Amino acid sequence: MSELAISNARVVLGDQVIEGSVLVRDGIIVEIDTGSVAHATDFEGDFLIPGLVELHTDHFENHYRPRPGVTWNAIAALQSHDAQVAGAGITTVFDAVRIGSDPDVGDITADVRAMVEAVAEADADDRLRADHHIHLRCELPTPDAALHFEEHCTNAIVGLASLMDHTPGQRQYTTLEHYIGYYQKKLRMTDAEMAQFITDRQAEHDLYADNNRAAILKRGQEIGLAFASHDDATTAHVDEALRDGMSIAEFPTTMEAAKASHAGGLAVLMGAPNVVRGKSHNGNISAIELAKAGVLDVLSSDYVPFALMQAAFLLPERAEEISLQQAIAMVTSRPAAAAHLSDRGEIAIGKRGDLVRIRRRPGDVPVVRGVWRQGKRVS
Template identity: 55%
Template sequence: MSEQILSNARIVLEDRIIDGSVVIRDGKIASIDEGKSSTGEDFGGDYLIPGLVELHTDHLESHYSPRPGVRWHMTSAIQAHDAQIVTSGITTVFDCLRMGSDEDGGFDKGEMREMADAIQAAERDDRLRAEHLIHLRCEVASDNVLDHFADFENDPHVRLVSLMDHSPGQRQFQTMDQYTLYYKTKRGLTDEQFSRFVESRLSLSQKYSAVHRDALAKVCAERGITVASHDDATLAHVEEAKGHGVKLAEFPTSFEAAEASHKSGMSVLMGAPNVVRGKSHSGNIAARDLAKRGVLDVLSSDYVPLSLLHASFVLADEIDGISLPQAIAMVTSTPARTVSLDDRGRIESGLRADLVRVRRTDGVPVIRSVWREGRRVA
């Protein structure tokens, strides 16, 4: 039997912090003991927290397509992504793969299937240190989203599917000012080009969104895949999400949608970069304001992996009523439970020994070591 002892740590449990030691045996947490110890790896008072569980990150995409029109070697991109994920304390990551493309770009049919195959091959070759699962981001207004989704029909790694519509005048882009900045200004479109672009997006949304939402939600229910809504803005959006069996409300764009989602039993997810920056990059609601109202459940690193742990400490420092254990739960136990991963996310006897050693006296926390199933991976 393989045994390790991590001693003299500040152990962050779900409801409190204790000083003590954790015994790891055969990749699982065997026991948790309070008090000082003279055996094992001495943490010297550093925090010991569960490995972080990341449900929504576009980070892999930035490694694979680092410049417009550039495609990097898939295995190399995956390894670079994995290295940054693990050294940010993330031991379980849901890699977002985009389903559906349009005149604004995206990936060809089969391209994301090839990426998923490359991730699984890298795992078999023991190239990766975090556990990688798949989150399919389905653009329901795209005419080819179901064709792309069909490539994952029998893939057990798909554990989360989000239903999203980035058409103008709703959800993420409730005003045309936001949409114009994001699509016209940043892409350098002329007035005529932008007008055609908006007209096409609205037409596609009207034709396909409802039909594709229904079809995808039905398949997910049959396969036991967790469903997420995306950018809900109104009570009608929340009711629609409830009808589709949604368990995760990603990035709601209004207070009323966030509160209604939380009260209905969905886990409300917001971006950790939003917490660290104190505002949304697209001008929507601030995650800290949802935390103050008690309706923020899960954080996602979105596009900055280290922000996940950083934001947890920001919330514990700056939001009255949120303790460090409660903030850490937003990046560990709550996301794990939301997607039915009940074997991780907490420091508890019998669970996976996915653990992170964190030193933090002030400012940005420093990750000292990471274990996945008892194996030191960073």
Template identity: 50%
Template sequence: MPVFDNAKIVLADKVLKGHVVTEGGLITAIGEGRAGTGEDLDGDLLIPGLVELHTDHLQTHIAPRPGVRWNTEAAIQAHDAQIAVSGITTVLDALPVGLDEDGGLTSKESRALADAITEAQDSGRLRAEHRFHLRCEVSNKNSEPGFDLFEDLENIALVSLMDHTPGQRQFRSLEAYRRYFQRKSGMSDAVFEDFQAERRASAARWSDGNRKALAARANARGLVLASHDDATAAHVAEAVRDGVRIAEFPTTPEAAQASRAAGMQVLMGGPNLVRGGSHSGNVSAGELADRNMLDIVSSDYVPFSMLQGAFMLGERGGWSLPAAIATVSANPAGAIGMTDRGTIATGLRADLVRVNRAAPGAVPVVRSVWRGGVRIA
């Protein structure tokens, strides 16, 4: 019966100096004051394990350089290790679907990667619990055929409908799109012009039909849907039509407000929060937080940004530490129906993170991580 003693416990509504008792992987008791037994946390914070809904960090291990594919098992384990030491106990690995012509992971490679993650998890080689998030590029002709490859895949927890067409959503500014893709790809101006023209033509042909078809298929399977980079009221109206429950990375305050009004939860990136702004020049997560329009923080492409961002959020005016921690634990867990985790409460899973923070503004240090009461980091 593991006991975590002498901790500042971040509960749903307050921070309690006390102890937590676990048994069989569950939290069985929470008490004020010292228990006098178990592991002494020396006054460190004890928070719920983080629940990550959107990370494409794994791809940096699979394809660390252009044209390079790393050993799949080693890449998965390296990704998992970084996830765990960042305090993330449940992660949805984002798998691209329909981007077969972009030089990244193809839909077929994404499916093979999902199978490799499943095998690694089933054989006990992973620290965190891994589930899947299908990132479907609706502007591409390969979107529906790519989705077909995942019909029998279990543990899909989220499907997002993306459209990265130049001139709208994330890349409303064509100049920002040019800077991003030319820097990333090394395209000449002439090649880029052809590239973006092809992208816009493809979107005109495929986006609307693919969006409707994939939404219908996801809804039929009972999968949670997310929109992506909504910028306008019309985009949000599409999301409402399609049964979307999570608004990922809205790019304007107007889209975030409309999403909230429609009953969606607003998700923003930890890197945006930590850096103080969007790398694409869109609305900052901090601005949405100040307007009380931020529900979920995701690590996006930097795993540790979730934890760091949550502590930064807890120091903003109008935010308490419990409310900030909920954006990386209880809120994402609830958004995808995982009601057995995300909060330190009796009867829930003992997914716990010991965090030391020397002073306000300091980068938090993860001391230990437990999943289901078992130490994983």
């Protein structure tokens, strides 16, 4: 029998913050009290929150491809990524792995296989601090997205898939000017080259997107996989997501789409960097605006792991409509529920002892002082 006893903590529960103690036995929370417990670690008034649940981070891919044209050993890349997410208080993470090859990235079949197999192998070998799952990020306007999906969707480590379409002129890039402004400099193209690039991407959408969407949805629903829509901009997009059984609306780009998604029962997910920066990096709707309107459900670190913790503590200061416990729920219990993980995401009797100790003064960046996964210290 193993035990973790904590006292003198500000314990963030689902509906309140209490000063008290928590006891974890054999990885499960068995006691929560406003008093103290014997032989406990004194938290000195620090916050105790549930381990964060991250549904969409590209960070593993960034470690695997640290430079253009460079790929790293997948296990080493994963362990580097894992150390950073655990150090940020993330105890459950869905590593986004792009599927679908296009001229931007070339044939990524071998890369997808390497990353998925690395997570499965490292998990089985007990190499990882956090609990890792795979989020298949399906780029629909590509020739092999459905083939990649079929190869990997039944792997036990895969728990979530999102349907993405970054074709210029729609969704995230509702205007061609916006798309050109972002990509022309990045890709170092002349005006003529950029115009041809856009024409080619739109042709690929017409050729592949609908067929891939239908095939991926059919297969995923057969095996009970959770799905997310992505970059919904209109009520028509949301209607499509509801029709197709999505449970999450990732990064809606307009208030209209966010409100329709929330009203339809989808968990509206926005980027934590959006909260930290106070705006979207590409000029779309602000996450803080959605929070104030009562239609923000989940935050994701997206491309900066620590942004998840930072945003959870910043949000109540930037949106008075949101309490600390509500903000913490957006990075713990709500993403856990959206991913069909009922055993974690809150400090409650019978839940996993995934816990984080935080020191934070008003206005400061939070300090992660300890991370436990199922009662075992991991950071």
